[in-house]
Amino acid sequence: MADQAAKKAFVCGHPIAHSRSPRIHGYWLRQHGIDGVYVARDVAPNDFAGFFNGFAAEAFAGGNVTIPHKEAAFALAARRDETAEAVGAVNTLWLEEGRVAAGNTDVFGFLANLDEWAPGWDGARVAVVVGAGGASRGIVHGLRQRGVGDIRVANRTRERARELADHFGSGVSAHGTEALRELCGDAGLLVNTTSLGMHGESDLPADPAWLPDGAVVHDAVYVPLKTPLLVAAERRGLRIVDGLGMLLHQAVPGFERWFGVRPGVTPELRALIVADIEGAQK
Numbered sequence: 001m002a003d004q005a006a007k008k009a010f011v012c013g014h015p016i017a018h019s020r021s022p023r024i025h026g027y028w029l030r031q032h033g034i035d036g037v038y039v040a041r042d043v044a045p046n047d048f049a050g051f052f053n054g055f056a057a058e059a060f061a062g063g064n065v066t067i068p069h070k071e072a073a074f075a076l077a078a079r080r081d082e083t084a085e086a087v088g089a090v091n092t093l094w095l096e097e098g099r100v101a102a103g104n105t106d107v108f109g110f111l112a113n114l115d116e117w118a119p120g121w122d123g124a125r126v127a128v129v130v131g132a133g134g135a136s137r138g139i140v141h142g143l144r145q146r147g148v149g150d151i152r153v154a155n156r157t158r159e160r161a162r163e164l165a166d167h168f169g170s171g172v173s174a175h176g177t178e179a180l181r182e183l184c185g186d187a188g189l190l191v192n193t194t195s196l197g198m199h200g201e202s203d204l205p206a207d208p209a210w211l212p213d214g215a216v217v218h219d220a221v222y223v224p225l226k227t228p229l230l231v232a233a234e235r236r237g238l239r240i241v242d243g244l245g246m247l248l249h250q251a252v253p254g255f256e257r258w259f260g261v262r263p264g265v266t267p268e269l270r271a272l273i274v275a276d277i278e279g280a281q282k
Contacts, residue, residue: 244273
C-alpha cells in the first residue's frame with residue numbers, strides 16, 4: 001500500500017463524543033501495523049457542507065458520517081453507490097479523482113450481523129420492522145435484498161411508515177404500532193429500529209410473546225447491549241441479535257477503502273467494545 005503514514009480518516013457527527021468508531025478503527029490499525037489515524041470530529045449541521053468540501057485538503061482519505069449528517073452527505077456527494085441510492089443516505093466517504101464518492105455500509109453491517117448470530121434467519125417469509133426513521137430504510141432495503149417478501153413497517157405515526165413503504169413499493173406495508181400484536185403472529189423476524197430501551201425504558205417496542213416459536217429478534221440499539229426487548233425475547237426462547245455487530249461489520253468496507261486492508265470482526269474486537277460500553281454505563 002502506498003504511503004501508509006499519510007493515510008488518515010474520520011468520523012463526523014453532532015454530537016460525536018459517544019462514538020465507538022475510533023476504538024474500532026484504532027484496534028484494526030494496531031492489529032495490522034498501519035501507521036494511520038482515525039479521528040472523531042464534532043461538526044454542527046451548519047458547518048457540515050464546509051467540512052465535506054474541505055476534508056481532502058486536510059489529507060483525509062475519507063471517513064464516516066453519522067447522525068445528523070447522513071442525508072446531507074448523500075446530497076453533496078459527486079457519486080453514490082447503488083445501496084446509498086436505494087436508501088437515500090450515506091455513512092462512508094472516500095475520494096475518487098479528487099471528488100467525494102459516498103456509500104452506505106449500514107445495510108452490509110445489518111445483514112452480516114444477522115448472518116453471524118442467527119444463521120438461516122433469511123428463511124423468514126415475514127419480517128416486522130418497528131420504527132420508520134433513517135435506520136429503517138437501510139434495514140428494509142437489506143431485507144428486500146435477501147428475499148424477504150412480506151415486510152411490515154409499524155410506526156407510532158402511521159404516515160411516516162407509509163412514506164417508507166411507498167419508497168420501496170411492493171412487498172412493504174405500513175401500519176400503526178397498535179397493530180403490532182397481529183402483525184407479529186406469523187413473523188419470522190422482528191427488528192426494532194427505535195431508540196426505545198436505550199434510555200432505561202422498560203416498555204417494549206413489541207412483545208416477543210406475540211411471535212411464533214423459532215422467530216429471531218434483532219434490536220438495533222447496542223447501549224445497553226441487551227435491551228429489555230432482547231431480555232424478553234431470550235426468556236421466550238427466541239434467538240436474539242444485538243445491535244453491536246451491525247456497528248462492527250459496517251466499519252469493515254470503509255477501513256478497507258482508506259487503509260488498503262480488509263479487517264475482520266473478531267471476538268477480541270467485540271470484547272474490547274463491550275468493555276468500553278459497560279465501563280461507560282458504570
